[in-house]
Amino acid sequence: MGGEQIAERVPGVxxxxxxxxxVADFCWMGVGAVATRMLADFGAEVIRIEDRDRPDLPRRxxxxxxxxxxxxxxxxxxxxxxxxxxxxYNRNKLGITLNMRTEKGREIAERLIADxxxxxxxxxxxxxxxxxxxxxxxxxxxxxSILARMAGFGHDGPHHRFRSYGPVIQAVCGLSFNSGLPxxxxxxxxxxxxxxQAAYYNAIALMTAIYHRKRTGEGMYLDVSAVEAGIGxxxxxxxxxxxxxxxxxxxxxPRGNRLEFPDAAPHGVYPASGEDQWIAVAxxxxxxxxxxxxxxxxxxxxxxxxxxxxxxxxxxxxxxxxLLGEWTVAYDKHTLMHLLxxxxxxxxxxxxxxxxxxxxxxxxARGTFFELDHxxxxxxxxxxxxxxxxxxxxxxxxxxxxxxxDNDHVLSRVLGMDAxxxxxxxxxxxx
Amino acid sequence: MHKRIENSxxxxxxVVELADTPAGEQVGKLLADAGATVVKVEPRAxxxxxxIGPWRDGVVGPNESLSFWAYNTSxxxxxxxxPDAYSGPLADLLDRADVVVTTDGPARLAxxxxxxxxxxxxxDSLIVVSVSPFGLTGPWxxxxxxxxxxxxxxxxxxxxxxxxxxxxxxxxGGNQAFQNAASFAVQGxxxxxxxxxxxxxxxxxxxxxxxxxxxxxxxxxxYWFYPKVLVKRQTARHAQPTRTxxxxxxxxxxxxxxxxxxxxxxxxxxxxxxxxxxxxxxDLTDEAYTDLAHRQKRFSHVQEVFEAFFARLDAQTLYxxxxxxxxxxxxxxxxEELSTDEHLQAxxxxxxxxxxxGTAVMFPGSPLVSxxxxxxxxxxxRLDEHGDLGVGRSR
Numbered sequence: 001m002g003g004e005q006i007a008e009r010v011p012g013v014x015x016x017x018x019x020x021x022x023v024a025d026f027c028w029m030g031v032g033a034v035a036t037r038m039l040a041d042f043g044a045e046v047i048r049i050e051d052r053d054r055p056d057l058p059r060r061x062x063x064x065x066x067x068x069x070x071x072x073x074x075x076x077x078x079x080x081x082x083x084x085x086x087x088x089y090n091r092n093k094l095g096i097t098l099n100m101r102t103e104k105g106r107e108i109a110e111r112l113i114a115d116x117x118x119x120x121x122x123x124x125x126x127x128x129x130x131x132x133x134x135x136x137x138x139x140x141x142x143x144x145s146i147l148a149r150m151a152g153f154g155h156d157g158p159h160h161r162f163r164s165y166g167p168v169i170q171a172v173c174g175l176s177f178n179s180g181l182p183x184x185x186x187x188x189x190x191x192x193x194x195x196x197q198a199a200y201y202n203a204i205a206l207m208t209a210i211y212h213r214k215r216t217g218e219g220m221y222l223d224v225s226a227v228e229a230g231i232g233x234x235x236x237x238x239x240x241x242x243x244x245x246x247x248x249x250x251x252x253x254p255r256g257n258r259l260e261f262p263d264a265a266p267h268g269v270y271p272a273s274g275e276d277q278w279i280a281v282a283x284x285x286x287x288x289x290x291x292x293x294x295x296x297x298x299x300x301x302x303x304x305x306x307x308x309x310x311x312x313x314x315x316x317x318x319x320x321x322x323l324l325g326e327w328t329v330a331y332d333k334h335t336l337m338h339l340l341x342x343x344x345x346x347x348x349x350x351x352x353x354x355x356x357x358x359x360x361x362x363x364x365a366r367g368t369f370f371e372l373d374h375x376x377x378x379x380x381x382x383x384x385x386x387x388x389x390x391x392x393x394x395x396x397x398x399x400x401x402x403x404x405x406d407n408d409h410v411l412s413r414v415l416g417m418d419a420x421x422x423x424x425x426x427x428x429x430x431x
Numbered sequence: 432m433h434k435r436i437e438n439s440x441x442x443x444x445x446v447v448e449l450a451d452t453p454a455g456e457q458v459g460k461l462l463a464d465a466g467a468t469v470v471k472v473e474p475r476a477x478x479x480x481x482x483i484g485p486w487r488d489g490v491v492g493p494n495e496s497l498s499f500w501a502y503n504t505s506x507x508x509x510x511x512x513x514p515d516a517y518s519g520p521l522a523d524l525l526d527r528a529d530v531v532v533t534t535d536g537p538a539r540l541a542x543x544x545x546x547x548x549x550x551x552x553x554x555d556s557l558i559v560v561s562v563s564p565f566g567l568t569g570p571w572x573x574x575x576x577x578x579x580x581x582x583x584x585x586x587x588x589x590x591x592x593x594x595x596x597x598x599x600x601x602x603x604g605g606n607q608a609f610q611n612a613a614s615f616a617v618q619g620x621x622x623x624x625x626x627x628x629x630x631x632x633x634x635x636x637x638x639x640x641x642x643x644x645x646x647x648x649x650x651x652x653x654y655w656f657y658p659k660v661l662v663k664r665q666t667a668r669h670a671q672p673t674r675t676x677x678x679x680x681x682x683x684x685x686x687x688x689x690x691x692x693x694x695x696x697x698x699x700x701x702x703x704x705x706x707x708x709x710x711x712x713x714d715l716t717d718e719a720y721t722d723l724a725h726r727q728k729r730f731s732h733v734q735e736v737f738e739a740f741f742a743r744l745d746a747q748t749l750y751x752x753x754x755x756x757x758x759x760x761x762x763x764x765x766x767e768e769l770s771t772d773e774h775l776q777a778x779x780x781x782x783x784x785x786x787x788x789g790t791a792v793m794f795p796g797s798p799l800v801s802x803x804x805x806x807x808x809x810x811x812x813r814l815d816e817h818g819d820l821g822v823g824r825s826r
Contacts, residue, residue, distance in 0.1 A: 017622045017629070017631075030649070038618055063650070063654060063657045064657055064658060065659075066659075067658055070671045070672055070675065084653045084656060084657030084658075085653045157774040157778040162759075162774075163757060167678065167688050168759050169761070171688040171763045172750075172762065174764050175603070176667060177764060177766075178604035179591065179601060186667055186679070188679070188688075189591055189603055190591045190662075190669060191590050191670060192669070193603070196611075196647045197611070200611075200614035200618060203618050204617050204621065204799070205801065207622065207625065211440050211621060212803055214625065214629070220803040222800070222801050223800040224798055224800065225778070228775070228778075228780050228796070231775075231780070233605055234604075234605050235453070235498075236483075236497045236498040238501070238766050239500055240485040240766075241766035241767050242781075242792065242793045242794070243792045243793070244485065244489075248765045248767060249685075249765045255604075256601055256602070257579060257601060260484070261484040262498075269588070269599035269600055270599070271599070279583070280579045280580045282579055346577050347580060348574075348581070349584060350583045350588050351583065351589065352586065352661050352662075353648065353656075353662075354661060356585075356586050356652070356655075357655055360645075361569070362566070362569045362570060362572075363641075363642065365568065365570060366569050366639060368639075369652075381652075383645075384646065385646075386612075386615050386639050386641075386645065387615055387616075387637055387639065388636075388637040389626075389634055389635075389636050389637075391623070391632060392623065392631070392634065
C-alpha cells in the first residue's frame, strides 16, 4: 500500500488480485468512477472510454489547486486535465477517447469489449442500447461477459428513466427524511452519500461476478439500483415501520443527535473551543457515565439525582446536554477527545478535511491518503483504500489519465492497430 | 432453516461471525442473503444487538429485536460458551470455515484471547476480515467508537446539518458510519476470495471504520487536497466553500428536493412550462428570463416563485410530473411510503419473509440484482437455533 512516485506513465504489467481482469469502462460521474476505481486499484486494466466533445463533469468541475470556487461555479473554459475530482476518482485507470456517434467508433468499442469481457456503465437507461450494445450483443462479442449497469432506479420498472443524482436518490430512498431535528425540516446529507455507497455496492457486485466467472466461466448481467441500495441502508428504523407499522412521519422523528435505541445519554454533538468546532460524545451505560463524571472533575451538577441513572438522564436530557456543553466548550476538540477516550468514554472530534489530512495521526500512520504525481496538476493527494490486506497488493501506478492519454497504447497494443491507422482515426475525429 | 440460493457463487462458503457491531453484522448479512452459510457465534445471552430495540410488537426479548433483525437475516445462530479459537467447538468451526469476521480493536480482541494473525495459525486458507473502529494498527487502534463518533471523527458529520451553525452538525440516520465500513469489508473479502481462488492462501483483511468514513466525504477531501478550502455544512444540500441557495422545498404534504441549476436553460424552460400549466409561473415566462444574467439578477424573486409553486402541490404529484418532464426532483419519502412505491413494487424489491411462527413480515430485498443468482433475505435466527445442529461440526 502507499504511493509510489513513477515518472513513467506508460502502462506496464499490473499487479494485484485483479491483474488479468480487463474492463471496457463507460462509467462517468461519481458512482461509476468510484466503483471501477476499486478494480483499478487492485490490478484490473480498466480502460475508460471518454467522449472528447462531452467531457465527464468531474473533468470540468473547477476543483483546482489554488483556485477556490463553489461546485456550481463552473469554469467557462475548463482544462479537462486539471480537475482534482476527476483525478481522485480515476487513478490507476487507462483513458481513451472514442466518438460513439460514429460507426467506426462503435466498431472499436466492440473490439475492446470483445477483448475485455467486462463492460461497466452508469448512463441514463437507453444510451448503451442506442449504440447497439445490448446485453445480447455483448454476449455475442464475447461469451461469458459481465455487464454491470449502475442506474439510479435500475433498468426496469415504471420509473427507470427518472433522472437521478445523489441528493435525488437520497430523497427517494428515505435517507434524507431520516436525518434532522424533530419538528424542523430534514437536514439530510451534506453530500452525495449514495454516490459513494452505490459505488461500493457496484464494486461488490462486479467482484462477485468476477469471482463467479473465475469459478464457472459464466458471465453475469448486473443491475444495481442506487435507490434500492439506499433502502438497504436504513436499518432498524425501517423495520419499525415495516414490521410494527410505526409511522416515521411523527413529531419525535428524526431525532437529531439523540438515540431512541439503544438508551444513551448524554449522546450528542457539543461545542468545543473555536468557531464552529464540535465534539461528539456517546455514553451508553453507567460505567461510561462515571468515567465522564470523573474526567469532568465531579462537578456538583453531574452528581445530582437528575443524572444519577440512565433513565434519569434521559428524562432530563435537555438540561444534561446544556450542562455538558458548558463544560466541553472550554476545550480544544482534539484535546478533549483524547482525554475522554483515555478515560474510556466514546468521543470523537468533529473533524474536517484539514484535520484528516494534516493532524490525524491515525490516518497518517495507516497511510490512508497517498500522493502521486500528475503531469498537469503536479503532486496530488488521493483518498486511498481504507483497509490493509496482508496477502494482496494494492497497485498505485499512476494518477488519472489525461484526455485520450492511452489512445496509442490501447489501439496498438490491445487492438493491434499501426500508427497510420491511429493517425487516420485521430484525423477523422473518431478518437 | 437457511434457504439455499440457487447458483450462488457463495453457496459453498462458510463464514463464522464473531461480530458485535452493525459493521460486521452487515458483512455477514450481505453474504448470507447471497447464499453463504453464515454461522453467528453468540454468548449465552446473545450478541448485544439482540438487546437493542425497537422490538417487534413491543415485546422485549432476544428474538424480537428489530436491530438484530435488520443486520442478521439468513444467518445461523450457535451459542458457544467460553469460545476458544484454538480448542473446542469454536476451533472446530474455524477449522472448517473459509472466512471469519471480527469487529473489535486489538486490545479487546486480546481480552477475548483472539488475534487475527493467530486465528490463521494452522489455517492457511482462512480469510480473517477484521472490521474494527480504527483498524488493527496505529495510535488510535484501541479508541472506542459509535455511529455518531465514527461519522464525527471520520469527517462526514462535518458536512451534515443546518445552514444555522449555532446548531451542531446533525447525525444522518441509520448507522451509516458502520455501513461505510461494512461496504469496504465486503469489497476486501471479495478481493481475498479472488486472491485465494487464484492460488494465494487466506489472509487478514484489516478494515478501518475510521478510514472508511474518511474516504467517503465526497467533495470535502478534494476541496482540501486541491484548492485547500474547507466546505461548510448547508441544510439538505452539498456542503461547499460558499453558501448556496436552498434546495429543499416544502410542499403540501412534506418536502421535495430540487436543485435549480440557473445556468441550464433547458431545465429552466422545462420547469417554467410546467409551472405555467399549473398557472403558477407568474412572470417567469417572460422572454427576459431566457438570459442567464437576468435570471441571476432576479434570483431571489425566482426562488420565491418556485417556493410558492412547490407549496401548492403534493410530493407525489411534483415527483411524477417533474420527472416525466426530465426534471430531476425527488420527494423526501418517509419510510411508510417506500413499500407502496409503484416502481419498487414492479421490481419486486420488498419481499415477504416467513418467520418461525408461521407469519411473514416485509423486509427490503437485496440491492444486488443479477442474471446469475437471486440474493434474498430469509428470516433472522433465534438465539442458538442452530446450536443442536452443530453446524460446521457435523459436516
